[in-house]
Amino acid sequence: MKNTIFLFIIFMLICEAGIGQIKYPETKKIRHSDNYFGVEVKDDYQWMEDQANPDLKDFISEQNKVTREYLDKIPYLEKIRNRLTEIINYPKYSTPFKQGEFYYFYKNDGLQNQSVIYRQKDLTSEPEVFIDPNEFSKDGTVSLQFLTFSKDNKFCAYGISRAGSDWNEIFVMDVKSKTKLADHLEWVKFSGASWLGDGFFYNKYEKPEEGKVLSSKNENPKIYFHKAGTSQSEDKLIYEDNLNQWVSIYPSEDEKYLFKSISKVGSNGNQLYFKKVGETDFRLIKDDFDFDMWPINNTADEMFLMTNLNAPKNKLVKFNLNKGSIEFEEVIPETKDVLSSVIMCRGKFIVEYRVDVTDRLFIYGFDGKQRSEIKLPSLGATGISVSDKDDPEVFYTFTSFTYPYEIYKFDMDSEKSVLFKTTEVKFNSSDFETKQVFYRSKDGTMIPMFIVHKKGIEMNGNNPALLYAYGGFNATMSPVFSPSRIILLENGGVLAIANLRGGGEYGEEWHQAGMLLKKQNVFDDFMAAAEYLIGNNYTSSAKLAIEGGSNGGLLIGAVINQRPELFRVALPAVGVMDMLRFHKFTIGWSWVTEYGSSDDSVGFNNLIKYSPYHNLKPDIKYPATLVFTSDHDDRVVPAHSFKYIARLQELYKGDNPVIIRIETDAGHGFGRSIKKIINEQADKWSFMFYNMGINPVY
Numbered sequence: 001m002k003n004t005i006f007l008f009i010i011f012m013l014i015c016e017a018g019i020g021q022i023k024y025p026e027t028k029k030i031r032h033s034d035n036y037f038g039v040e041v042k043d044d045y046q047w048m049e050d051q052a053n054p055d056l057k058d059f060i061s062e063q064n065k066v067t068r069e070y071l072d073k074i075p076y077l078e079k080i081r082n083r084l085t086e087i088i089n090y091p092k093y094s095t096p097f098k099q100g101e102f103y104y105f106y107k108n109d110g111l112q113n114q115s116v117i118y119r120q121k122d123l124t125s126e127p128e129v130f131i132d133p134n135e136f137s138k139d140g141t142v143s144l145q146f147l148t149f150s151k152d153n154k155f156c157a158y159g160i161s162r163a164g165s166d167w168n169e170i171f172v173m174d175v176k177s178k179t180k181l182a183d184h185l186e187w188v189k190f191s192g193a194s195w196l197g198d199g200f201f202y203n204k205y206e207k208p209e210e211g212k213v214l215s216s217k218n219e220n221p222k223i224y225f226h227k228a229g230t231s232q233s234e235d236k237l238i239y240e241d242n243l244n245q246w247v248s249i250y251p252s253e254d255e256k257y258l259f260k261s262i263s264k265v266g267s268n269g270n271q272l273y274f275k276k277v278g279e280t281d282f283r284l285i286k287d288d289f290d291f292d293m294w295p296i297n298n299t300a301d302e303m304f305l306m307t308n309l310n311a312p313k314n315k316l317v318k319f320n321l322n323k324g325s326i327e328f329e330e331v332i333p334e335t336k337d338v339l340s341s342v343i344m345c346r347g348k349f350i351v352e353y354r355v356d357v358t359d360r361l362f363i364y365g366f367d368g369k370q371r372s373e374i375k376l377p378s379l380g381a382t383g384i385s386v387s388d389k390d391d392p393e394v395f396y397t398f399t400s401f402t403y404p405y406e407i408y409k410f411d412m413d414s415e416k417s418v419l420f421k422t423t424e425v426k427f428n429s430s431d432f433e434t435k436q437v438f439y440r441s442k443d444g445t446m447i448p449m450f451i452v453h454k455k456g457i458e459m460n461g462n463n464p465a466l467l468y469a470y471g472g473f474n475a476t477m478s479p480v481f482s483p484s485r486i487i488l489l490e491n492g493g494v495l496a497i498a499n500l501r502g503g504g505e506y507g508e509e510w511h512q513a514g515m516l517l518k519k520q521n522v523f524d525d526f527m528a529a530a531e532y533l534i535g536n537n538y539t540s541s542a543k544l545a546i547e548g549g550s551n552g553g554l555l556i557g558a559v560i561n562q563r564p565e566l567f568r569v570a571l572p573a574v575g576v577m578d579m580l581r582f583h584k585f586t587i588g589w590s591w592v593t594e595y596g597s598s599d600d601s602v603g604f605n606n607l608i609k610y611s612p613y614h615n616l617k618p619d620i621k622y623p624a625t626l627v628f629t630s631d632h633d634d635r636v637v638p639a640h641s642f643k644y645i646a647r648l649q650e651l652y653k654g655d656n657p658v659i660i661r662i663e664t665d666a667g668h669g670f671g672r673s674i675k676k677i678i679n680e681q682a683d684k685w686s687f688m689f690y691n692m693g694i695n696p697v698y
Helices: 002-019 054-072 077-088 483-490 508-512 520-535 551-562 588-595 601-610 639-651 674-692
Strands: 033-036 039-042 097-099 102-108 116-120 128-131 142-149 155-162 167-174 179-189 194-196 199-204 222-227 236-239 246-251 257-263 271-276 283-286 293-298 302-307 315-320 329-332 338-345 348-355 358-365 370-374 381-386 393-400 403-411 416-421 432-440 446-454 465-468 494-498 544-549 569-573 624-630 658-663
Touching: 039 601, 054 639, 054 658, 054 674, 077 483, 077 674, 142 194, 179 199, 194 246, 199 246, 222 246, 236 246, 271 293, 293 338, 302 338, 315 338, 338 381, 348 370, 348 381, 358 381, 432 520, 446 483, 446 520, 465 520, 483 494, 483 674, 494 520, 520 544, 520 551, 520 601, 544 551, 544 674, 551 569, 551 601, 569 674, 588 601, 624 639, 624 674, 639 658, 658 674
Parallel strands: 465 494, 465 544, 544 569, 569 624, 624 658
Antiparallel strands: 033 039, 097 102, 102 116, 116 128, 142 155, 155 167, 167 179, 194 199, 199 222, 222 236, 246 257, 257 271, 271 283, 293 302, 302 315, 315 329, 338 348, 348 358, 358 370, 381 393, 393 403, 403 416, 432 446, 446 494
16 A cells, blocks of 8 residues: 555656646737626637637647647656557448438448448448548548438438538539539538439528638528539529528428428527428418427328427327318327437337437337337437338447447338447447436436446545536437547546436426526536535545536536536536627527527626636636637637636636647537547546546556
């Protein structure tokens, strides 16, 4: 025991000697304040919101220099990077989907920056490359965002993103010859390509001002119809308004009907319309913005829809297409579990339920009665791929925290499954265990949390732990496999995933309990999770790291202001850190539904209480903090993180590092190259272990 303590002290002395005290860059301040309903709010770093400001380039360069100097001196950084590379280097497959005479699937050989799309005539024939996104750019920074096919499988449209931006460009291919046509569509955002005949619907925004492509407000999208083989200038404008709403138009699977869905700021629901293809006017299905409604599919006589109308955990309804009036008939009623998805196939429904954050699959008849259950290997998460509602062949995936993705083939006629493809990762999953606990939050609400660790480790409060959560936008944190987390588990660490209110784990009521004026519930749930882990000796405050991205980055920023003593390391990524101005950039206006707005007094008085940027204080002992953002993030613009770290470095006078890692040629996280992912994760784990005094086993 004495030798262990001695070696630990020596290790820490070496580390301290290697890195030492950080000298932060001096960031320019320009005196500025905004008046909100008689309250003056200082914002001396507001100049950083201007992407064209030349001083911003110097800020990024200086901050990255400081961060790299710190991280590169961590003695085991390269060893962690090498182990991550080894873990991630395994073949990864998507579920196949059939289009015409071919099966298509995505595959990554292991360390390819982007997954390649292959096709094959049958499931045993030799695949051929259909599209290789690695050829889009030399450094892997151009990614494929979506791929859709025309009903006759003559054409396909695919969208690409450059440097991780939400801006997409759409191209069209002749499927048979794999020839790229001249079609090139620009200024597309938050859109796929919804085919109808030989063309498709898509969403287009106005071209932003020069120098503000990644920050200017994206408002009032227009819906166009593009015909394959033509120029974008010939596209037909289908829909536009100035109400700043989310609008989408798409056909039914049989292309006999068109749907129009409209959502607006300040509402969680949507209006839904439909019409027969060729008719002029849409018919209103639902006029109430308080509830959601999603078309599932249709027969010749009936339209099936999933909805949370008077059913917070969702239900399936239908109406007769041949009647003049629309009258809903309940098919699958709401239950105590969340109805996650319904897919029509072969005259039946594949129904997915979420039961305490884990998935279950069932087969139901059109009469709404359960026929059978598709048994999953264990408790975990699944996803379903159906190519055509008349095809009996279905594929589904299964995964959990220590269970790499497996693909199963299911026959709708026999209702039997067979294992189609398994995954070989260089670690022994049987060495680890997962449990689910329920802990009490501040107001008494019971919150579920998954805890993963190596079998047999001693719960003595000295284990390094990472607590991860999101808590917003009706998103569910499902138990899925992430190869990067093996680094923590192999080193005797504890992984905890808390399923906070604000998410979709228990339906719309759970979501609403963590939004708008109830947002503090999310932070309370998270801090209670930390207290549970500490109180039950999974870890201690000295060994607890916390992580969250986007809305989860806001979560991390808020809780280290409120309870800094609970945490040793904080890892906020691409976070919404300025809650008073988030709605002024790109698509931030649409988050007002979730957060409220500083443009009204009620919203302002709520947001100012927890906004991470505005609640930084000089008398708080902040945990070691590594902020992550990207220069091309046009979802949560990097100014959030720039302003936050500048103010944190200005106010905090302690010894813990508070630094920022600014990725170049990357966005909010989607489509990032494997190389960038490995480097980012190696930096994260090294920073966490180093600041806990952990010497990893590599």
